[in-house]
Every structure is written in C-alpha cells, then in structure tokens.
Amino acid sequence: MRRALVAEPVSTRVPEGATGVLALADGSLIWGRGFGAEGAAVGEVCFNTAMTGYQEVMTDPSYAAQIIAFTFPHIGNVGANPEDIEAINPHALGLIVREDVTDPSNFRSTQGFDAWLKQNGRIGLAGVDTRALTRAIRIQGAPNGVIAHDAAGRFDVEALIAQARGWPGLEGMDLAKEVSATQSYKWDDGLWTLGEGYAAHSANPDGPHVVAIDYGLKRNILRNLVAAGARVTVVPATATFDEVMAHGPDGVFLSNGPGDPAATGAYAVPVIRELLKVGKPLFGICLGHQLLGLAVGATTSKMHQGHRGANHPVKRTEDGRVEITSMNHGFAVDADSLPANARATHVSLFDGSLAGLELTDAKAFSVQYHPEASPGPQDSHYLFERFVDELRGAA
Numbered sequence: 092m093r094r095a096l097v098a099e100p101v102s103t104r105v106p107e108g109a110t111g112v113l114a115l116a117d118g119s120l121i122w123g124r125g126f127g128a129e130g131a132a133v134g135e136v137c138f139n140t141a142m143t144g145y146q147e148v149m150t151d152p153s154y155a156a157q158i159i160a161f162t163f164p165h166i167g168n169v170g171a172n173p174e175d176i177e178a179i180n181p182h183a184l185g186l187i188v189r190e191d192v193t194d195p196s197n198f199r200s201t202q203g204f205d206a207w208l209k210q211n212g213r214i215g216l217a218g219v220d221t222r223a224l225t226r227a228i229r230i231q232g233a234p235n236g237v238i239a240h241d242a243a244g245r246f247d248v249e250a251l252i253a254q255a256r257g258w259p260g261l262e263g264m265d266l267a268k269e270v271s272a273t274q275s276y277k278w279d280d281g282l283w284t285l286g287e288g289y290a291a292h293s294a295n296p297d298g299p300h301v302v303a304i305d306y307g308l309k310r311n312i313l314r315n316l317v318a319a320g321a322r323v324t325v326v327p328a329t330a331t332f333d334e335v336m337a338h339g340p341d342g343v344f345l346s347n348g349p350g351d352p353a354a355t356g357a358y359a360v361p362v363i364r365e366l367l368k369v370g371k372p373l374f375g376i377c378l379g380h381q382l383l384g385l386a387v388g389a390t391t392s393k394m395h396q397g398h399r400g401a402n403h404p405v406k407r408t409e410d411g412r413v414e415i416t417s418m419n420h421g422f423a424v425d426a427d428s429l430p431a432n433a434r435a436t437h438v439s440l441f442d443g444s445l446a447g448l449e450l451t452d453a454k455a456f457s458v459q460y461h462p463e464a465s466p467g468p469q470d471s472h473y474l475f476e477r478f479v480d481e482l483r484g485a486a
C-alpha cells in the first residue's frame with residue numbers, strides 16, 4: 092500500500108491560523124498559509140527544482156492541470172513583469188512554496204507576485220515543508236490533489252479529498268487542444284510585444300517559413316526560431332495536414348504542451364505522418380518530441396518520476412558531450428520502442444530515459460528537454476540554428 096504523506100490518522104480539524112491546504116487523493120492534508128487567489132483547484136502535484144523562472148513556469152502551457160511544489164525556498168521575491176511569461180495566461184493551477192512571498196525587489200518587477208497570482212486566479216500555498224513533500228512525491232510518484240485557499244480558514248476537507256480522489260489523473264488526458272491557439276497567426280504580426288531587438292528580427296521576410304503547430308507552445312520557442320532566422324506562422328493543435336500545407340511551410344515545428352501524448356496523438360499523429368510522407372523537415376520539443384516518436388511507431392509511458400527543473404544533464408550520444416538542460420515532462424518515449432529508422436540522439440544522465448531522437452530516413456529530429464528555456468541554460472540553443480539552417484538549404 093502507498094504510504095500516506097503524513098502520519099495516520101489524519102485529523103480533519105483545521106489547524107490554528109491555516110488559510111491554505113493541499114488535500115491529496117490518499118487522504119493526506121498538508122496545511123499552510125494561502126496566498127494569491129482564493130478558491131480550490133484539482134490536478135496533479137509535481138515538483139520543480141529550478142531556482143529561478145517561476146513566472147515562466149507558471150505560464151508554461153505544459154503545466155496545465157498541474158500544481159507545482161517549488162523546491163527552491165524563496166519564490167516570488169523578484170515579483171512579476173509582462174516579459175517573462177510564456178503564454179498570455181498562467182496554465183499551472185497553483186504553487187506550493189516554503190517561505191511566504193515577500194514584496195518584490197527587482198528593477199524589472201512591475202507587480203508583486205501575490206497580486207499577479209490574484210489577478211490571474213492562481214492559488215498559492217506557503218509555509219509547507221517542501222523537502223518532505225518532494226521526498227514523498229519521489230517515492231510514490233506525482234499524486235492527484237486539491238490546492239485550496241480561504242482567508243477565513245474554512246475548509247470542507249472531506250469534500251476536498253473526495254475531489255482529489257474523483258479526478259481521473261493526467262494519463263489518457265488530451266489537454267493540448269484546450270490550451271492551443273484556436274486560429275492561425277503570424278508571429279510577426281504584432282500580436283506579441285517582444286521589444287525592439289525582436290521587432291527587427293521578427294520580420295525575417297526572406298527567411299525560411301516555419302509553421303509551428305501549437306499544442307501549448309511557449310513564446311520563447313518562437314523567439315528562438317525567429318532569432319535563428321525563420322519566419323513563423325502558428326497553427327492550432329487540431330490543424331489538418333491540408334491546413335498546415337496551405338501556409339506553404341519549408342519546415343514544421345511540433346511544440347511542447349500539456350497532458351498525455353498518447354491522447355493528443357489521436358489527432359496529431361496522422362498529420363505528422365502525412366508531413367513525413369511529403370518530406371517536410373520536422374523539429375519537435377517535449378510533447379512535440381513525444382508525438383514524433385508516436386508517429387514513427389514508438390510508444391510513450393507515464394514516468395514514475397517526471398523531470399522538472401533547470402539543471403538536468405543530458406548526454407549527446409554522437410560525441411558524448413553533456414548539455415545542461417531545462418526539463419518539464421512527466422511522460423517519455425520508451426527508448427526500447429524506437430523503430431529501426433530512428434536513433435537515440437540524447438539520453439538523460441539522471442535516469443537513462445530517452446531525451447532526443449532523430450530519423451535516419453527523413454529530416455526530422457526532436458528533444459524531450461527545452462532548448463528554448465528562459466532563463467537558461469543555453470547549451471542547447473544550437474538546435475534552433477540546426478533546424479533553420481537545414482530549411483535554408485531546402486528553401
């Protein structure tokens with residue numbers, strides 16, 4: 092039987108001063124101080140070990156339906172700003188932290204983190220022993236739970252536990268089409284405010300044309316494609332092969348995104364297979380990598396322990412070089428399921444899981460990690476140049 096996160100029997104009495112709680116499907120209750128928005132949200136509880144980038148993490152659409160425990164104790168102290176977001180809205184449901192969020196101290200801050208969370212309807216829970224929570228998650232896998240915040244300290248804990256138990260879990264869940272853009276758009280159409288340096292780049296009128304399929308994409312991927320010299324058009328997750336081709340792509344980018352790749356694969360894989368058939372060069376990141384794997388006949392599985400952080404070492408099989416990478420994934424392509432026309436290009440040095448693949452009979456490659464990661468590390472930026480340079484040759 093799984094070990095509960097706190098000693099049994101669990102008391103349902105609200106401790107003095109508690110204004111927030113994490114209620115897990117196994118009946119565990121982790122009390123703390125609520126911040127950000129009030130309310131309750133149900134999802135998968137996972138942890139992230141990055142020391143910086145909490146705003147990027149909260150707005151990364153790949154975190155839809157997830158509640159993130161940050162292992163770094165000081166979160167929120169550089170406030171919030173309009174530049175560090177990976178999507179217009181946050182997608183993570185909430186966050187769990189050790190220390191209370193302090194007033195911001197940073198020249199880039201335009202708003203306190205607490206106010207930003209309130210404004211965006213995201214719930215925080217502070218004062219939690221995040222080390223103990225992380226150890227428990229490592230042992231038992233990412234549990235389902237409800238994060239709740241009520242300033243008056245009123246909680247119906249039985250109902251919260253029941254809600255956590257009733258949530259079906261991420262396996263089998265397609266979330267890509269929920270977070271995707273619903274209409275195509277050109278990245279350089281002024282929809283995004285990127286600052287002066289990027290305005291110059293974003294024109295790239297003669298650059299190769301990349302059509303990016305948005306399964307939940309992060310802005311910084313588009314910035315990196317543009318910085319490498321491409322013109323970029325974004326299409327929705329559910330775009331058909333004909334819709335993708337109507338934009339006249341030189342190459343197609345398969346984005347990151349939330350949920351179970353096998354579920355999203357139901358509509359994404361047939362499109363990717365068609366693209367391979369007509370010889371379109373492909374580059375995939377994270378969910379896009381998993382979908383490319385599925386498209387060539389590999390399988391994906393939910394990992395016991397996902398990878399989420401900014402210092403994950405990955406070995407490049409070609410030359411043994413180690414890249415320090417950012418990661419955020421809970422599923423992986425099963426290395427032993429790769430077909431004969433695919434080879435493993437990168438391997439995680441934490442657990443040996445597959446971190447990159449390349450087709451030997453097509454111009455298509457993908458990585459499980461996030462080369463676009465902002466803030467850093469930047470070891471893997473070369474992948475954007477490799478893709479766009481390849482398209483230049485083909486354009």
Ligand SMILES: NC(=O)CC[C@H](N)C(=O)O
Nearest residue numbers: 153347348377378421422
């Ligand atoms: N960042 C991503 O694209 C995540 C992919 C997938 N949802 C996973 O958790 O593995």
